[in-house]
Amino acid sequence: MTRQxxxxxxxxxxxxxxxxxxxxxxxxxxxxxxxxxxxxEFRKAxxxxxxxxxxxxxxxxxxxxxxxxxxxxxxSGKGAVxxxxxxxxx
Amino acid sequence: MRYIEPHGxxxxxxxxxxxxxxxxxxxxxxxPAFWAGYDRSGPEGFYDYFCxxxxxxxxxxxxxxxPHFTWLCINPKESEDVKLAEAVIALIPQFLxxxxxxxxxxxxxxxxxxxxxxxxxxxxxxxxxxxxLILVHTPHLEDKYKGTRLILDTLRADSRxxxxxxxxxxxEEHTIQMVLDAGFWAGITLYPESKTTPPRAIDMxxxxxxxxxxxxxxxxxxxxxxxAVPKTAIEMRRRGHNDDTIDRLVFQNPIRFLGQNPRxxxx
Numbered sequence: 001m002t003r004q005x006x007x008x009x010x011x012x013x014x015x016x017x018x019x020x021x022x023x024x025x026x027x028x029x030x031x032x033x034x035x036x037x038x039x040x041e042f043r044k045a046x047x048x049x050x051x052x053x054x055x056x057x058x059x060x061x062x063x064x065x066x067x068x069x070x071x072x073x074x075x076s077g078k079g080a081v082x083x084x085x086x087x088x089x090x
Numbered sequence: 091m092r093y094i095e096p097h098g099x100x101x102x103x104x105x106x107x108x109x110x111x112x113x114x115x116x117x118x119x120x121x122p123a124f125w126a127g128y129d130r131s132g133p134e135g136f137y138d139y140f141c142x143x144x145x146x147x148x149x150x151x152x153x154x155x156x157p158h159f160t161w162l163c164i165n166p167k168e169s170e171d172v173k174l175a176e177a178v179i180a181l182i183p184q185f186l187x188x189x190x191x192x193x194x195x196x197x198x199x200x201x202x203x204x205x206x207x208x209x210x211x212x213x214x215x216x217x218x219x220x221x222x223l224i225l226v227h228t229p230h231l232e233d234k235y236k237g238t239r240l241i242l243d244t245l246r247a248d249s250r251x252x253x254x255x256x257x258x259x260x261x262e263e264h265t266i267q268m269v270l271d272a273g274f275w276a277g278i279t280l281y282p283e284s285k286t287t288p289p290r291a292i293d294m295x296x297x298x299x300x301x302x303x304x305x306x307x308x309x310x311x312x313x314x315x316x317x318a319v320p321k322t323a324i325e326m327r328r329r330g331h332n333d334d335t336i337d338r339l340v341f342q343n344p345i346r347f348l349g350q351n352p353r354x355x356x357x
Contacts, residue, residue: 001330009328010289057290061264065235066202075201078125078167080231 021046041083091115092337093319094344094356097196097225097259097277097306099124100158101147107309107316108154114320117341118157118356120348121147122196122225125167127311133177136164140181144188157356159348161195161225162186169200169209179212186220192351193217195225196259199237202229210244218250223351225277228260230284238265242272255350259306260285266298275302275347280318288322292329295339304344 001009028039041064048059066084092115100108100121111119121143130136143160151158162185164178185191197213199206217224226245229237241258245251253273261269261276262285269276278294279285286294291305307318315321323336348354 005330013289055263057293058263061262062235064232065264066232068236069239071202071204071207071240073204075170075203078200080201080229080233082231084232 037085038081038083045083091320091323091340092117093323093340094304094348095119095307095309095316095319096304096344096348097122097279097308098316099308099310100151101142102311103309103316105150105154108151108156111316112154112156114317116156116320118159118354119151120159120161120192120344122161122227123163123165124196124227124310125165129168133174133181136178137181140185144185144190148190157190159190159192159354161193161223162191163194163197163213164209165196166198166200166206166210166227166229169206170203172205172208175209176212179209179216182216183220186222189353192348192354193223193225194220195223196227197224198227198241198259199229200227200233202233202237202240207240207244210241211248214245214248214251218248223348224251224256226256226258228258228265230260234260234262235264238268242268242274245274246272254302257304257347260308261294262286263290263294266294266303270298270302275304278303278305279308280305280315280322281308282313282315288318288325291322292326292331295326300335300339300343302343302347303339304347305340 028035045060045063048056048063051059064083095111095116098119098121100119123139123143140162148158162182164175169175194213194217197210199210226241228234228241238258245256257275257277258269259277260279266276278291280288280291295303305319305322307314307316309316319340323340326336345356
């Protein structure tokens, strides 16, 4: 497909998701209290969008991933939260 | 259109879903053992679940003309209790001769713990001893990249395991390359929120190729869509892919992998 065809097919969907992200950040800013580590990790991941290579999806996923290599001793729960707390909980 | 649903947790779905799937062109559904949303109290609960997967559920699917296959294991979400896992793994061989059993799955990791690793190794050993196909679940969200690397290392450490008889499921853009480079099959899971959307799945197909890739909905009791595979096929048409290419991805590829077990006779 040409770039024009991609735009024709996906621009409105991407525009909608972009505004959703903007509204989410506005909502967080308007709220009170201290956010946990996920907000900083989200903002860090957003910076990957500005880079010029067509590997942004991979880069965002890596930005939110646990980069360590050793199994952990045990887990406190079953669920995942979507971002890696890193040294904040290390 | 014709397609295979290679990963659907149908015990969690209503019969209307079977009707919708068969109407959309589904020719077979395959159901890996998974977490029920709560921890079972003991091995007896798993015995009952394996009976459900190998006896009741194929009969329910057959009412709608849909062949039903299954995979057996204790899911990684219940693998932290190693003693329970060992008791459940000991139950599995008596079910391996059931006519709809395709292999061991979905095994893998959840939070990448040492106990989960022990149970993963035991599942791999079980599959190797009984010459079974393997379906692997990779962890969610922030745990996926690390977990996928640990899983690949563990599989490669067992010389009895042939990569082309193992599918690593729930790959995303940061894990698909390492899975394919290691010679394994890759499963792309289509979810409304987590995992992958249809446009991203097609992106991966276009970038990495579709030689050893399948699509699945992994529909279960959470937010998921049992028609995600045919909807993605429609999206592929919008992207300009022809019917032969779509058929290879959603029908022929699952048959190429699953057909390694002679019980999977769908053609």
